[in-house]
Amino acid sequence: MQAYLLDFVNFMLRWLHVIAAIAWIGESIYFVMLDNGLRKPKAAEDRDKGVFGEMWAVHGGGFYHNQKYATAPDKLPEDLHWSFWKAYTTWLSGFALFVLLYMANPGFYLVNPNSDWAWAAGMSGWQANLLALAFLLGGWVVYNELCKRISPNMDRDGILSLAVAVMMVVVSYLSVQMFSGRAAFLLTGAVMATAMSANVFFWIIPGQRRMVKAMKAGETPNPLDGKRGKQRSVHNTYFTLPVVLLMISNHYSFVYSHEYAWVLMALFIFAGALIRQFFVLMHAGKIQPAYPVAGVALIAVAFWVGMPGTGASNGADGGEGTSLAEVEAIIESRCASCHSANPTQAGFGSAPAGVIYDTTAQIEGHREKIQEVVASKYMPLGNMTGMTDEERDAIAAWSE
Ligand code: HEC
Known part of the structure; x- marks a missing residue:
């Protein structure tokens, strides 16, 4: 239940985070575009008002006229839009x-x-x-x-x-x-x-x-x-x-x-x-x-x-090839506590990253990926299961 709750909260927070980031970065990119795309105002009365640049745009079926003041307009409007919550x-x-x-x-x-x-x-x-x-x-x-x-x-x-x-x-x-x-x-x-x-x-x-x-x-x-x-x-x-x-x-x-x-x-x-x-x-x-x-x-x-x-990421050191049975034994003891349909490792409610090594086919089908993460020592995560260097060499020497 706890792992499920954490996963769920994580999922929703990530949604919020990505949406807020899109809104923020989108606005920031928009304003850089606006600022750099300003042209000298055409109308003399705008220039007299202190307008230093303008942009005409069409978007979503409407026409927009943005104006930027060199310092500020003579009188500030009450309802000034601010951006910071994003x-x-x-x-x-x-x-x-x-x-x-x-x-x-x-x-x-x-x-x-x-x-x-x-x-x-x-x-x-x-x-x-x-x-x-x-x-x-x-x-x-x-x-x-x-x-x-x-x-x-x-x-x-x-x-x-x-x-x-x-x-x-x-x-x-x-x-x-x-x-x-x-x-x-x-x-x-x-x-x-x-x-x-x-x-x-x-x-x-x-x-x-x-x-x-x-x-x-x-x-x-x-x-x-x-x-x-x-x-x-x-x-x-x-x-x-x-x-x-x-x-x-x-x-x-x-x-x-x-x-x-x-x-x-x-x-x-x-x-x-x-x-x-x-x-x-x-x-x-x-x-x-x-x-x-x-x-x-x-x-x-x-x-x-x-x-x-x-x-x-370099692999084998040349030795004799490791048999599939030996590989399976290593994976069973070093990886399967997390990478199983039913993980036994505390804190894992489901297989991390969806990676499951319960069957021979699941192991055999992912040889290159397994070799990559083992050689780079990225897995086992934090070396929680105490994989030895000999075992890493054995995985590296595993070929079809
Ligand atoms: C203590 C738990 C744990 C153990 C033990 C473990 N893993 Fe993982 N593994 C994880 C977690 C958590 C992730 C997800 C991290 C991520 O998203 O990068 C992961 C991700 C992966 C991935 C996906 C990485 C990618 O690039 O997408 C592979 C492949 C993998 N593990 C292989 C293994 C292998 C092979 C072993 C055994 C040598 C192993 N893991 C042992 C927890 C573990």
């Missing part, structure tokens, strides 16, 4: 999912028993939970300090982007050393997603509030507030594609259980940002195919780095 809902539901899925079971999902760092491999569940929270918080603190120190007046944003790029490589590397591969990808995505939400919470919205307050008091708003809001929302736009990739990566163990998982992660992050850059420029009327070409080139490099036979 961002907060996305973060809160994502964090709740992380608690429910990972922090409730840190021994399985967070600890990386194969880490090169002995202290990380030997962490207790509670230590792993605390480290994960510190990782998220630390990511925001470092990113925020970089922004504040390198480009406080928003005039050195180019150098700042470079610094953030370097930071993301470090985050990728640290995450795979400290956490299990699946959690590492998720947490790196969460570092970026936390920065995005915190940008909204700590800078963009408070800055807008100060601007509105100043205008209502008949004062000129501090232009730095506007510029900083823009700086942070530009960062957010480059984070969106990488974050979505990292969040969906948990279905693809060949990526996150790879020996060079952190290199793959960094390549995907840069590919996402480069592809986003193409669209940002495209909305401003500049077509620069070099960006997506570079992005796709990085994806091709990731394909090459991740190819089986390089890194950890």
Whole structure:
């Protein structure tokens, strides 16, 4: 009953999380498109009113006329639309999912028993939970300090982007050393997603509030507030594609259980940002195919780095082939407690990832996949069932 309840809550939270993220990212992409697609207003009276750009659009059978003011209109309307709940809902539901899925079971999902760092491999569940929270918080603190120190007046944003790029490589590397591969990808995505939400919470919205307050008091708003809001929302736009990739990566163990998982992660992050850059420029009327070409080139490099036979996914060490009967015995003792139609492992109500090894056919039909997850040491999860290196070699030497 408890496992069922958790699964159900997880399912519903994930639904909420994905919907909120679609709404938030959709709106953010829309506003970047709008901002970059603005044209000089045609009518002189609009220009006199302080309108600095406009966009005409047709959508859903209606015609829309958006206008952006250089600073603000003379008089602010009462019913100003604000956007922030989409961002907060996305973060809160994502964090709740992380608690429910990972922090409730840190021994399985967070600890990386194969880490090169002995202290990380030997962490207790509670230590792993605390480290994960510190990782998220630390990511925001470092990113925020970089922004504040390198480009406080928003005039050195180019150098700042470079610094953030370097930071993301470090985050990728640290995450795979400290956490299990699946959690590492998720947490790196969460570092970026936390920065995005915190940008909204700590800078963009408070800055807008100060601007509105100043205008209502008949004062000129501090232009730095506007510029900083823009700086942070530009960062957010480059984070969106990488974050979505990292969040969906948990279905693809060949990526996150790879020996060079952190290199793959960094390549995907840069590919996402480069592809986003193409669209940002495209909305401003500049077509620069070099960006997506570079992005796709990085994806091709990731394909090459991740190819089986390089890194950890390499299989047999040449010895004699293992018989199916021996393989079955190993799987029975090391995998079947979880991967069965009726798992005996506590906390598992149904076969994880739908993977079931109850019959010979089920085992035989998944040889390559079994060899992949065993060689990369992704399975058995957290090596809960104590699989030995000899058994891993035996699985690697199993051929048809
Ligand atoms: C302690 C429980 C547990 C044990 C033992 C275990 N697994 Fe898993 N396995 C899981 C969980 C949980 C998932 C789902 C994680 C995920 O979605 O990536 C999973 C996922 C998988 C997947 C799907 C991964 C993918 O890329 O989609 C395969 C294949 C797999 N396990 C094979 C094995 C093999 C082979 C063994 C034995 C050597 C094994 N597992 C032992 C819990 C376990």
